[in-house]
Amino acid sequence: MxxxxxxxxxxxxxxxxxxxxxxxxxxxxxxxxxxxxxxxxxxxxxxxxxxxxxxxxxxxxxxxxxxxxxxxxxxxxxxxxxxxxxxxxxxxxxxxxxxxxxxxxxxxxxxxxxxxxxxxxxxxxxxxxxxxxxxxxGFLPWQQEDFDDLCNIPNLTEKTLLENLKCRFLKHKIYTYAGSILIAINPFKFLPIYNPKYVKLYENHQLGKLEPHIFAIADVAYHTMLKKHVNQCIVISGESGSGKTQSTNFLIHCLTALSQKGYASGVERTILGAGPVLEVK
CATH class of the missing domain: 3.10.20.90 (Phosphatidylinositol 3-kinase Catalytic Subunit; Chain A, domain 1)
Structure with a gap:
């Protein structure tokens, strides 16, 4: 200048x-x-x-x-x-x-x-x-409630972000969006939210229309691939013990269910079996 x-x-x-x-x-x-x-x-x-x-x-x-x-x-x-x-x-x-x-x-x-x-x-x-x-x-003060997308928190600070995640976790809502990113908190127990009914529920829905879920990410990637004919990539990142392997399993389960239209297939078992070998330690 x-x-x-x-x-x-x-x-x-x-x-x-x-x-x-x-x-x-x-x-x-x-x-x-x-x-x-x-x-x-x-x-x-x-x-x-x-x-x-x-x-x-x-x-x-x-x-x-x-x-x-x-x-x-x-x-x-x-x-x-x-x-x-x-x-x-x-x-x-x-x-x-x-x-x-x-x-x-x-x-x-x-x-x-x-x-x-x-x-x-x-x-x-x-x-x-x-x-x-x-x-x-800004017309009403922000009271502690759960926002399913962190981008919608009116006063976004580290404190309000963590409080929002905690509030959702206590309600057994382990998934939260941050825009198009899905944040998952390991509940260290099984939750009945991964059955075929949920695969069908999130099928071909725009991201953010329904409650955050890993099936929503899988569905968006799958249907984007079909519509645009371009390879898609889902990055899973987290600390040791955060649930990366289990999240991968849920993704594969959803993707194979979508591709096979609900019919039984050995593809899912083959991919899941190769997971431990392919994982980077």
């Missing part, structure tokens, strides 16, 4: 934008507040400016909510999020001036001590019946 380009990049970050923030509080307040911000300005900085301009109670906790298309998506911004970066993703007409009637703007709302949002207009909640969706958008 040349010095000229560097100077240009610095100037871009210093460009000021006018953000229209509409307080939606339980107390009477101004219809909206205009705050000047740059790309480096965080939502925490914007909230502080609004508090100062409107002379709000500093002892209360506030959050900044991004509204995209009124009645559509609304997201609570993290304290370190850049509101200007969000604005630059809006339609061009809404970037310079974004009145509330155009559907793209910011709300200022109070946060309760339990982490939930204090709504001044409760009809916003009535539009959304899926509590998990509210959690993902």
């Amino acid at each position: 040349s010095l000229k380009d560097a100077d240009s990049a610095v100037c871009q970050t210093k460009v000021a934008y006018n953000l229209h923030v509409y307080p939606q509080l339980s107390t009477e307040s101004a219809p909206y507040c205009k705050v000047t911000a740059t790309k480096d300005t965080t939502s925490s900085d914007v909230i502080k400016d609004v508090i100062n301009i409107l002379n709000l109670d500093v002892s209360k906790s506030y959050v900044l909510v991004e509204v995209k298309e009124t009645g559509g998506e609304e997201w609570v911004l993290d304290t370190n999020d850049s509101p200007v970066h969000r604005v630059l993703l809006w339609p061009r007409r809404a970037q310079d001036e974004h009145p509330q009637k155009d559907g793209y703007y910011f709300l200022l709302q109070e946060r309760n001590t339990d982490g939930t949002i204090k709504y001044a207009q409760m009809q916003l909640l009535s539009k959304e019946t899926d509590s998990r969706r509210l959690v993902e958008r």
